[in-house]
Amino acid sequence: MNIIFPDSNSALLPGAQAVVSMETPGARPTQGIVLDNETVGTQEIVPWGAANNFPQEILKKGRKSTIIPTALKWQANMIARKVIPFMVDFDDDGKEKLSYVRDPEINNFLTSRHFKRYQKESANDIFWFLNIFPEVILSKNRQKITHLLPNDASYCRIGTQNKQGVSEFLYHNANWPNAAYNSEQTDKIRMIDPYEFDLVGWVREQHTKDFKFIYPSSYPTPGNAFYQLAHWDGIRSSGWLDVLEKVPVLKKSLLDNQMTIKYHIQIPNSYWETRFLDLWKKASPDEREAMKKDVVREINRRLVGAENAGIAMATEFGISEIDGKTIEGWKIDVLPDKLKDGAYLADNMEATAHLLYALGLDPTLVGFASKEMGSRSGGSDKRESLLIYYEQLQPYKDVLFEPLDFVAEFNGWKKKYPGLEFRTHQSLLTTLDTGADAKKVPA
Structure with a gap:
């Protein structure tokens, strides 16, 4: 078969009537350049919200709820569990076969206090904002990544794009929006572009003076190029969260002002x-x-x-x-006691149900039971709901483990252990008639 090279990036195969394109080292997929109409007095950062204070406002509003912080913590705990390295293979029937990796370097990394903090803090950021901005720290010889450290997502702002549509830097400051990108308190950190094809080579060879990088990871939501929008945000924008906020205020006012005659x-x-x-x-x-x-x-x-x-x-x-x-x-x-009539109870129940729907939590998992809403909270309901919820967790684990996968690639772990993947133990509830306690399986 004759092979003709029309240019340096492709090969023409006449017999097969096909053209094979070959990527140039360092090439990356084309990213659209987003022109943000909102600014905060500078073109160096992309504001997070119109006033660059969206995460701060979300935290302030969410913390007023008796449900949101606990529910998001509950979800974060589901993925921030002990991480176990496995080599994954499949038999002829497509059934998964796992082989535990006993490697001191990998296990020391996964059991370090730095990585455990990364897990807990980043897992919370995933469910609050769907964005995480961890730092990877290189060794002096730039041949290994020694640490994976968390950054509070609400303290992070992405730099504006260059001509290639890439945001090269992240700006870290705990005082947004009352901060400037060029202040002494703002830490400017080079940011990895996850779309880069040869990402290991890009980090190791292109920026030899940098020893720490931000590896951004997120759960993509349509129309959000820089900062993702949490799925539960609809409870805020729809006004149902305002209803939940007002119920305790009204109840308190009723208790304070009603004459108890x-x-x-x-x-x-x-x-x-x-x-x-x-x-x-x-x-x-x-x-x-x-x-x-x-x-x-x-x-x-x-x-x-x-x-x-x-x-x-x-x-x-x-x-x-x-x-x-x-x-x-x-x-x-x-005289009848109006407080015994359950004033605003129905409004509270309905708003709570909407909040749990927005959070993606089956009401039975958090003990919410209401005949009016048709929900129960028995053992069977909880067990089945938990199994369904487990099935929805993998994409969020992927967000948490994407920076870790890059560490494994950079440090040569994936080359050393083909099929290397990171799993967590998942508890499966059993019924009493089995005579067994809850069992754990890798997931």
Whole structure:
């Protein structure tokens, strides 16, 4: 077969009627250049939100919720588990075969306190923002990555793109939006382009003066080129989160301002003269008021208190000597307790259900049960919901492990152990009739 080279990047195979394109070392896929209309007084960074404070506002709003921080922590804990290295192969039936990798260098890396902090902090950022910006630290000879360190995503801002559509730097400052890209407190760190074909060579050879890099990893969402938008953000933009915020405020106001009156006692005007006789006639207005208060105080003492529960109370009424009719007597009415009616309960339940939907959590997993919403919280419901949830976790694990996969490639671990993958133990709940506890499987 004759092979013709029309240019240095392709080969023409006439017999096969095909053209084979060969990538030039260092080439990368074309990225669109995004022109952001929002600026914060500089063209050096891409603002995260109109005022460059979107993550700070999300954290402030989310922390007011009794559900969001705990739910996101619960999800982060599902992927921030002990990481185990395996060589993965498949048999003829496509069934997975795992071989545990006993390598001191790999296991020392995975069990280091630095990597454990990376796991916990980055897992939380994934579920809060769908973005993580960890640092990879190179050895002095630039042949190994020695550390993978976390950065708080809310402190990170991506630099603007160059002519090739690549953001070359990340700017780290804990004081956004009240910070400048060129201030002494802002750390400017070269950022790895994950779309680069020869990524190991690019890091090792192209930037020989840099010993730390940012490896950005994210769960892609449509229309967001720089900062992703968490899937649960719809609960905020739709207004349901505002409903949840207002319910406790309204309940507190109701408790603070509602008069806690249990009884309404109606006493005829004629009672006082009958009760106090000449004392009433001779008393001044202030003295009469004091006499009334003494009577009401005594009545109140008899009506309230645990020791008075179930007591009998007697009042008198007379018969008119003129017409023989009953003279108006006392009347005691028990007032209904509005707080027992569950004011705003239905609104709270509905808003909570919407929040759990937005978070992607089956209500049964967090103990939410409501006959009105058709949800239960039994053992079988939890077990099946957890299995379904496990199936949804892998893409988020991929975000967490993508920088680790680059470490494995850079350090030569993947070459040394073909099919090297990183897994975590996943607990599978069992039913009581099996006679077994929850079992763990690599996932």
